[in-house]
Amino acid sequence: MLTVKQVxxxxxxxxxxxxxxxxxxxxxxxxxxxxxxxSRHDLLRWLGQRKEE
Known part of the structure; x- marks a missing residue:
């Protein structure tokens, strides 16, 4: 799990x-x-979805 600063x-x-x-x-x-x-996994999935838009 990442903190706000890390993200x-x-x-x-x-x-x-x-x-x-x-x-x-x-x-x-x-x-x-x-x-x-x-969650690093959730963020990677979220980034992938934003890339597709």
């Missing part, structure tokens, strides 16, 4: 952008308590 670094975005995308439900994430976590 932001990986996608070359700012953490603020990742938080906004999760609020709009644009990016797959899991909330564990008050923290957001991201």
């Amino acid at each position: 932001a670094d990986w996608l070359n975005l700012k953490p603020k952008t990742i938080y906004a995308m999760t609020a709009r439900r644009e990016i797959p994430c899991v909330r564990i308590g008050k923290r957001l976590r991201f």
Whole structure:
């Protein structure tokens, strides 16, 4: 599971952008308590779908 900072670094975005995308439900994430976590597998699938669009 990846953190917001790790995902932001990986996608070359700012953490603020990742938080906004999760609020709009644009990016797959899991909330564990008050923290957001991201599955690398889910993100790879999500990126593949966006590439096809």
